[in-house]
Amino acid sequence: MTQEKAQQGSPFERVAEKDYGYSTKQVDVFLSRARATFNGTGADDTIVTSHLVRRTVFEPQKGGYNAREVDGALDRLEDVFAQRERDALIETEGEDAWLQQVGRLSAILRGRLHRDAGERFRRPSRSNAPSYNTEDVDALCDRLIEYFEQDVALSVDVVRRVSFRQAHGQDGYEESQVDAFLDRIVELMASID
Incomplete structure (x- = not known):
């Protein structure tokens, strides 16, 4: 049974305290980097690409974020970045x-x-x-x-x-x-x- 998004501002449901989900800190940090890249405010050394989204893994954590929800969000994020990368290549070259x-x-x-x-x-x-x-x-x-x-x-x-x-x-x-x-x-x- 999953917990509600009890923590205010939590982007994903958490699994039960005894079950393993994704590390909430790692997911939050990565999504913050992705958001900064998307908005054009990230530093050059923290740019997120579709390839990086696809290769990112998170450590397990008891009571962490629901893996299925996070994976679905990462799939959508990868698609968005792939589209932007394609559009940028077409625009420049x-x-x-x-x-x-x-x-x-x-x-x-x-x-x-x-x-x-x-x-x-x-x-x-x-x-x-x-x-x-x-x-x-x-x-x-x-x-x-x-x-x-x-x-x-x-x-x-x-x-x-x-x-x-x-x-x-x-x-x-x-x-x-x-x-x-x-x-x-x-x-x-x-x-x-």
Whole structure:
């Protein structure tokens, strides 16, 4: 059961005191930075980008902010920053520059998507390392091909929230490589949607 936004000015519901949510301090500091960037009042060394939003993680805290609410807000924030970044690039360098950037990234990503199933990503070097189920990852890759090449609808949120069954070692794909690839897919989808 979640608590109400009991603390005045609290942007998110908190989880019960015995449950874990996101660190309220870390979330508040990050959102303050994002707000300053959005308003153009942030310092150069604290600028928030869509990439930074996507890569931000918060430590767990008992009684912290509801993770689902924070994640949803971060998804919307990432989309806003991606749109602004795209608009800024188009304004300063023209639409052709943006299209070239999208084209280069798309070509790189599609190259990996078109590898044979079971061969799209490397296998972990350690036999006992956790890895992602190859069938699950390949199924998402097939959906991404349909999205990029056949105009089949696919929400960027599906990619953001995807989860794969666990595998072990050589039975699956290396998690860090798949995660990095999916980050770039989200970046591309957010910039073109």
